Amino acid sequence: MLLEGKQLVGVDIGTSSIKVLQVRKSGKGYYLLKIGIEKLPPQSIVDGHVMNHGAVVDGLRKLFRDLKINQREVALSISGNSVIIKKLNLPLMKPDELEEQIQWEAEQHIPFDISEVELDYNILNENVDAGQMDVLLVASKKDEIQDIVEVVTEAKLKPYVVDIDAFAIQNVYELNYGYTSDEVIALLNIGAEVTTINIIADGISQFTRDISNGGNLITEEIQKQLQVSYEEAEAYKAGGSEDSNEVVPHEVDEIVSGVVDSLAGEIQRSLDFYVATSNRGEVQKIFVTGGTSNISALRTAIERRARVQVEMLDPFRRVQYDDKKFNSEVLKALAPQASICLGLALRKQKERI
Ligand SMILES: Nc1ncnc2c1ncn2[C@@H]1O[C@H](COP(=O)(O)OP(=O)(O)OP(=O)(O)O)[C@@H](O)[C@H]1O
Ligand SMILES: [Mg+2]
Numbered sequence: 566m567l568l569e570g571k572q573l574v575g576v577d578i579g580t581s582s583i584k585v586l587q588v589r590k591s592g593k594g595y596y597l598l599k600i601g602i603e604k605l606p607p608q609s610i611v612d613g614h615v616m617n618h619g620a621v622v623d624g625l626r627k628l629f630r631d632l633k634i635n636q637r638e639v640a641l642s643i644s645g646n647s648v649i650i651k652k653l654n655l656p657l658m659k660p661d662e663l664e665e666q667i668q669w670e671a672e673q674h675i676p677f678d679i680s681e682v683e684l685d686y687n688i689l690n691e692n693v694d695a696g697q698m699d700v701l702l703v704a705s706k707k708d709e710i711q712d713i714v715e716v717v718t719e720a721k722l723k724p725y726v727v728d729i730d731a732f733a734i735q736n737v738y739e740l741n742y743g744y745t746s747d748e749v750i751a752l753l754n755i756g757a758e759v760t761t762i763n764i765i766a767d768g769i770s771q772f773t774r775d776i777s778n779g780g781n782l783i784t785e786e787i788q789k790q791l792q793v794s795y796e797e798a799e800a801y802k803a804g805g806s807e808d809s810n811e812v813v814p815h816e817v818d819e820i821v822s823g824v825v826d827s828l829a830g831e832i833q834r835s836l837d838f839y840v841a842t843s844n845r846g847e848v849q850k851i852f853v854t855g856g857t858s859n860i861s862a863l864r865t866a867i868e869r870r871a872r873v874q875v876e877m878l879d880p881f882r883r884v885q886y887d888d889k890k891f892n893s894e895v896l897k898a899l900a901p902q903a904s905i906c907l908g909l910a911l912r913k914q915k916e917r918i
Contacts, residue, residue, distance in 0.1 A: 570914030573640040577906040581757035584906040597886040613647040625720035640909040644730035647709035733908025741882040744768040755857040780857035829866035852878040854904040880904040
């Protein structure tokens with residue numbers, strides 16, 4: 566892939582918060598310039614739709630102002646029910662034939678009206694001997710893309726790229742860990758409302774799925790069972806708030822472990838589905854990121870079911886930064902929530918395949 570133009574500012578508008586991150590290319594790697602996170606009030610984003618425009622626009626403006634970022638060109642992403650990704654095995658064909666075939670395949674495989682989606686595809690590999698190729702088909706709902714483009718434009722930003730969480734996370738993994746051949750790994754981004762799974766073998770995505778579930782489920786259960794506010798439940802979930810001496814009720818652990826077990830079960834069903842439908846064999850290692858991956862009981866529950874090692878992905882493993890400007894402990898605490906945004910900040914203004 567040929568990359569040209571300016572490095573974009575990564576803007577990840579999640580259900581629970583907005584993350585902004587900026588890097589500069591430095592030799593073969595990247596150098597961290599800016600990073601910031603701004604919480605959003607509950608229900609600002611529901612099922613990929615921006616419900617509270619004002620809150621999102623204010624959050625974006627505040628982040629760019631506080632971080633003193635003058636650059637306006639940004640990369641965004643979408644996830645969840647707004648995106649469908651399918652891997653197709655097709656006979657080798659010419660580009661214009663493929664173009665036509667993709668339309669036909671999309672009508673077969675995409676459960677939405679084709680006029681409502683943006684179609685994109687990418688040839689993953691070509692097997693000349695077998696006369697076959699693998700093609701990745703991506704369909705994104707236009708109205709959900711429009712929604713975030715609109716809100717970002719209102720905040721006086723210029724969106725150049727709309728990526729997909731699953732691919733953003735793959736780029737972050739590639740940057741920080743690279744690939745070893747024959748290795749099958751699963752990348753999980755576990756957020757507030759969405760859990761994104763991307764299984765990769767030999768550097769190529771084999772399977773992706775977004776599960777509409779995440780950390781909010783735990784917060785809601787704590788709220789319901791203990792009759793506390795959203796804010797209190799969030800604080801309990803993260804082990805109590807830092808600026809108070811309040812004690813986390815003993816029931817919290819039990820509630821958390823109940824919900825994480827069902828979330829781990831859902832993740833395992835996707836991993837099982839992948840194994841049943843792929844010829845690449847079992848996943849050998851799982852990397853987790855996203856705010857909810859902070860919960861160690863969840864990592865243990867995934868490990869217990871999948872029977873493979875679960876490791877926290879370090880998005881800054883190969884990213885340089887000035888340790889006078891960034892406190893490494895603060896950065897480490899932010900890391901799980903910063904992964905997607907870093908993946909977006911790696912994008913450039915113009916990309917040609
Ligand atoms: N230390 C922690 N312990 C437990 N949970 C945490 C911790 N830090 C963050 N979370 C949870 O992580 C979630 C937010 O993660 P993240 O920022 O990755 O999600 P998001 O991008 O806002 O949402 P989504 O991607 O699902 O739309 C929230 O549910 C939050 O409560
Ligand atoms: Mg997210």
